[in-house]
Amino acid sequence: MIRAALLLSLLVAGFQASPPAQQPPTDNWSSYNGDYTGRRFSPLTKINDRNVKGLSLAWSYRLSAQGAGPIKGTPLVVNGIVYLTAPDHVWALDVRTGRELWHFENKSTGGIHIGNRGVGIRGDSVFTVTPDCHLVSLDIKDGKERWRKTICDLDLYYYASAAPIIVGNHVIAGVSGDDLDVPGYVEAHDADTGEMQWRWYVVPQKKGDPGFDTWPNEDMAKHGGGMTWQPPTYDPELNLIYVTTGNPQPVIAFKNRPGANLFTASIVALNPDDGKMKWYFQSSPNDTHDWDATQTPVLFDAEFNGQPRRLLAQASRNGKFFVLDRADGKALVSSDYVVTNWSLGFDEKGQPIKNPAKNPMIDGALATPNQGGATNWPPPSFSPATGLFYVSAVQGYSVWYIYDPGDNPQGWGGTDRGGWSQNMVQAVDYKTGKVRWSHKWEGGGLSGLLSTAGNLLFTGDGSSGNFVALNATTGDPLWHAGVRTSVSNGPITYTLDGLQYVVVGAGDTLWAFVLNE
Amino acid sequence: MRLQFIGVMVLALGVGVAAQGRGAGQGRGGAPAGPAAKPVDPLTDPRAATARRLCSNCHPYETVVAIRRTRSQWEATVEAMVGRGLRGTPAELATVTDFLADAYGLGGGAPVRMAAGPDDKPLVDPKASEMGKPVYAQACLACHGPDARGTPAGPNLVRSITVLHDRYGSTLGPYLRTSHPPVPPAPAAGSKKASAFEELTNTQVLVLAHFLRDRINDTLRGAPMFKPGNVLTGDPKAGAEYFNGEGQCTQCHSPTADLAGLGTRFDPFNIQQRFLFPANVVRRPTPNARVVTVTITTESGETLTGPLDRMDDFTVSFHDGSGNYRTVRRTPGTRVVKNDPFAAHIALLSRITDKNIHDVVAYLETLK
Numbered sequence: 001m002i003r004a005a006l007l008l009s010l011l012v013a014g015f016q017a018s019p020p021a022q023q024p025p026t027d028n029w030s031s032y033n034g035d036y037t038g039r040r041f042s043p044l045t046k047i048n049d050r051n052v053k054g055l056s057l058a059w060s061y062r063l064s065a066q067g068a069g070p071i072k073g074t075p076l077v078v079n080g081i082v083y084l085t086a087p088d089h090v091w092a093l094d095v096r097t098g099r100e101l102w103h104f105e106n107k108s109t110g111g112i113h114i115g116n117r118g119v120g121i122r123g124d125s126v127f128t129v130t131p132d133c134h135l136v137s138l139d140i141k142d143g144k145e146r147w148r149k150t151i152c153d154l155d156l157y158y159y160a161s162a163a164p165i166i167v168g169n170h171v172i173a174g175v176s177g178d179d180l181d182v183p184g185y186v187e188a189h190d191a192d193t194g195e196m197q198w199r200w201y202v203v204p205q206k207k208g209d210p211g212f213d214t215w216p217n218e219d220m221a222k223h224g225g226g227m228t229w230q231p232p233t234y235d236p237e238l239n240l241i242y243v244t245t246g247n248p249q250p251v252i253a254f255k256n257r258p259g260a261n262l263f264t265a266s267i268v269a270l271n272p273d274d275g276k277m278k279w280y281f282q283s284s285p286n287d288t289h290d291w292d293a294t295q296t297p298v299l300f301d302a303e304f305n306g307q308p309r310r311l312l313a314q315a316s317r318n319g320k321f322f323v324l325d326r327a328d329g330k331a332l333v334s335s336d337y338v339v340t341n342w343s344l345g346f347d348e349k350g351q352p353i354k355n356p357a358k359n360p361m362i363d364g365a366l367a368t369p370n371q372g373g374a375t376n377w378p379p380p381s382f383s384p385a386t387g388l389f390y391v392s393a394v395q396g397y398s399v400w401y402i403y404d405p406g407d408n409p410q411g412w413g414g415t416d417r418g419g420w421s422q423n424m425v426q427a428v429d430y431k432t433g434k435v436r437w438s439h440k441w442e443g444g445g446l447s448g449l450l451s452t453a454g455n456l457l458f459t460g461d462g463s464s465g466n467f468v469a470l471n472a473t474t475g476d477p478l479w480h481a482g483v484r485t486s487v488s489n490g491p492i493t494y495t496l497d498g499l500q501y502v503v504v505g506a507g508d509t510l511w512a513f514v515l516n517e
Numbered sequence: 518m519r520l521q522f523i524g525v526m527v528l529a530l531g532v533g534v535a536a537q538g539r540g541a542g543q544g545r546g547g548a549p550a551g552p553a554a555k556p557v558d559p560l561t562d563p564r565a566a567t568a569r570r571l572c573s574n575c576h577p578y579e580t581v582v583a584i585r586r587t588r589s590q591w592e593a594t595v596e597a598m599v600g601r602g603l604r605g606t607p608a609e610l611a612t613v614t615d616f617l618a619d620a621y622g623l624g625g626g627a628p629v630r631m632a633a634g635p636d637d638k639p640l641v642d643p644k645a646s647e648m649g650k651p652v653y654a655q656a657c658l659a660c661h662g663p664d665a666r667g668t669p670a671g672p673n674l675v676r677s678i679t680v681l682h683d684r685y686g687s688t689l690g691p692y693l694r695t696s697h698p699p700v701p702p703a704p705a706a707g708s709k710k711a712s713a714f715e716e717l718t719n720t721q722v723l724v725l726a727h728f729l730r731d732r733i734n735d736t737l738r739g740a741p742m743f744k745p746g747n748v749l750t751g752d753p754k755a756g757a758e759y760f761n762g763e764g765q766c767t768q769c770h771s772p773t774a775d776l777a778g779l780g781t782r783f784d785p786f787n788i789q790q791r792f793l794f795p796a797n798v799v800r801r802p803t804p805n806a807r808v809v810t811v812t813i814t815t816e817s818g819e820t821l822t823g824p825l826d827r828m829d830d831f832t833v834s835f836h837d838g839s840g841n842y843r844t845v846r847r848t849p850g851t852r853v854v855k856n857d858p859f860a861a862h863i864a865l866l867s868r869i870t871d872k873n874i875h876d877v878v879a880y881l882e883t884l885k
Contacts, residue, residue: 110635154635179633362746372601397866403743411736418794419600442828444602463574463604464829477830486574
């Protein structure tokens with residue numbers, strides 16, 4: 001144990017030579033990922049691998065709107081108040097007691113109510129999106145609505161779920177919805193007035209637009225999907241936001257969209273001031289399995305091949321792990337973090353080369369991952385203390401079928417069926433892309449992750465219904481608490497009155513744990 | 518005047534659609550109405566809590582039950598979810614499947630809120646859609662194609678903003694009468710109208726709107742028209758060889774014993790799914806059902822064994838030889854071995870090829 005602690009402190013000391021882009025605050029959790037980097041790493045050490053067994057319940061809060069959960073969003077903590085969401089709802093809670101202070105409810109006109117990832121906060125404004133396609137600004141004091149803007153067309157089966165990210169006076173909002181063949185985009189709104197500042201389309205809207213040559217024609221390109229349903233990360237020094245994009249449309253039946261289908265299933269770097277693209281990296285060229293690449297693009301500064309580098313890492317839904325130089329998007333590492341059977345290696349850009357035999361087929365093709373993916377939206381974590389990238393992962397097999405064998409399929413002309421899956425946490429060495437340790441769960445379902453300088457990794461064990469602390473270096477379970485159902489969001493941590501808290505959502509309840517020493 | 522007329526028609530059809538919608542979910546034709554469902558209250562039914570508990574591990578429960586499904590669709594859904602990580606005892610899975618089919622089946626049960634799109638999205642009256650077919654064939658098909666997905670002569674209507682914004686003819690009618698390019702067919706001889714579209718009656722516009730909405734719904738996930746195609750593409754001889762050789766299937770199975778007549782009991786699609794993912798099949802619990810068991814060796818050396826109920830890193834729960842429920846804490850000295858009767862099938866997934874799969878299905882299908 002002492003040796004492990006010593007090793008850890010050496011690791012921390014070693015990495016201090018190369019400080020992260022931003023030092024996250026320790027008494028707040030001020031944006032979806034806690035800071036702009038997406039690392040979900042806390043430097044707090046009050047709770048650590050030696051004393052985590054003493055973690056106990058401080059309070060719990062059950063959503064006051066029945067049926068509004070599960071809590072999939074990450075709560076924000078700013079100046080002693082927790083801001084929590086569910087589709088159509090925002091709550092403000094006292095961070096010391098869990099007492100509800102105000103509650104905003106959107107009178108819905110529709111849209112898929114599958115999840116809401118959280119709010120964005122700037123000054124005295126709280127920003128949220130609603131399933132019926134609105135970006136709404138609330139007064140932070142009482143939750144009263146200030147303005148609302150329509151960001152998508154409900155009649156086209158779009159909906160909104162992503163947490164707005166605030167960069168300067170830009171409120172950056174993405175869109176969701178892959179039922180009909182419609183284009184994805186991300187847009188920025190003025191934080192004070194709500195006026196739209198720019199919109200960037202994921203897929204070419206006319207002949208000659210960037211990426212147009214990766215589509216067979218204009219009609220397919222402009223309806224090509226690529227939803228932006230997860231919050232971007234941001235590097236203030238490079239002044240780039242990293243937007244991740246969803247699967248192309250039509251989703252499974254792929255016959256009428258040969259080509260890479262840019263910029264779907266990609267990581268793109270945009271200038272937050274004008275929405276202009278600087279570079280892209282496509283995690284899943286010509287995706288045919290609903291494997292969007294919307295997973296968090298995690299930013300960290302670290303040594304690579306003896307050089308300090310500005311890195312971006314993504315564990316993508318297709319089972320591939322990528323480390324890029326975030327200034328230019330060039331791949332440094334491309335690997336598999338679970339077993340995959342759909343690719344024939346990587347091309348010169350580090351992007352996967354598809355095995356066409358594993359495309360969905362009329363008589364079925366057995367592929368891994370399954371449609372849920374090797375991971376999905378639950379946030380990953382990177383710890384500079386261990387140098388490990390942690391991802392909530394699934395080894396899943398299913399059979400992929402084409403249901404619409406015609407030459408011009410639309411929407412959902414196929415799907416996967418059946419399957420077997422094993423859930424786990426994978427700890428990936430960012431320098432090699434290899435899995436350092438793997439901890440399997442009996443339960444199914446994915447939970448978000450939080451790593452801390454206390455050599456801890458917090459997450460859930462899926463449907464077994466425990467909130468769990470693992471040793472971040474070895475993956476051994478150190479502590480757990482039954483929270484009735486799956487941990488359904490990414491845990492957060494902060495200090496308050498000299499105590500360190502860890503807060504997590506499970507189903508319709510937010511649980512706050514504290515170490516009282 | 519025209520608008521008023523449309524309004525009356527919408528109201529009249531709306532009533533029909535609403536009544537039909539309660540019976541058939543998305544308000545579409547094609548799904549056979551089952552026998553009159555038992556009266557089930559989805560809120561107070563004792564099985565609802567189990568369904569809510571298992572489903573809401575990953576989804577808001579309300580989105581799970583947002584779309585009605587037939588019993589076989591619910592069975593397929595539960596099986597697919599087991600494949601994606603749903604964990605439950607065989608009894609729980611059977612209970613949930615029964616409950617969902619009873620309470621949220623096609624052909625009866627509680628009203629549901631539609632999942633994607635606006636709350637006021639147009640519902641399709643199958644009769645109206647059928648009436649729209651000849652109108653479409655006469656006025657639209659030549660340019661927009663048989664499935665309304667466009668041809669070089671006319672755009673895709675399934676993706677048309679005008680059509681997607683339409684409510685029972687509200688945008689379609691004005692567009693056809695005032696904005697649609699005057700293309701053939703030409704107005705009837707002697708007509709004073711500028712184009713054939715101006716001659717469409719309000720009723721024709723209305724049924725055309727139903728027909729086009731039906732074509733949009735045909736592209737949605739889970740649309741009734743989306744069904745598995747022919748999976749019987751393999752070589753039965755090669756399948757028999759794999760079955761008897763590399764696949765090691767004969768270690769547990771025999772074509773003349775447990776698998777006798779398999780080809781008469783299941784269609785090829787179900788044969789394929791069942792042999793690859795046997796654990797997902799929703800089975801009614803029976804005394805002889807093959808279930809996952811655990812063998813536990815405690816720190817004191819005692820050996821306990823029985824059907825597994827639930828396990829995590831910290832405890833393991835099972836039913837012992839007397840049928841009593843027991844939970845054992847997993848201390849460092851406790852050894853737990855899980856015995857999965859389907860382990861050989863799981864091991865197959867990482868090595869079987871698609872050709873092997875199709876060959877084995879072709880072989881198993883011959884077992885009549």
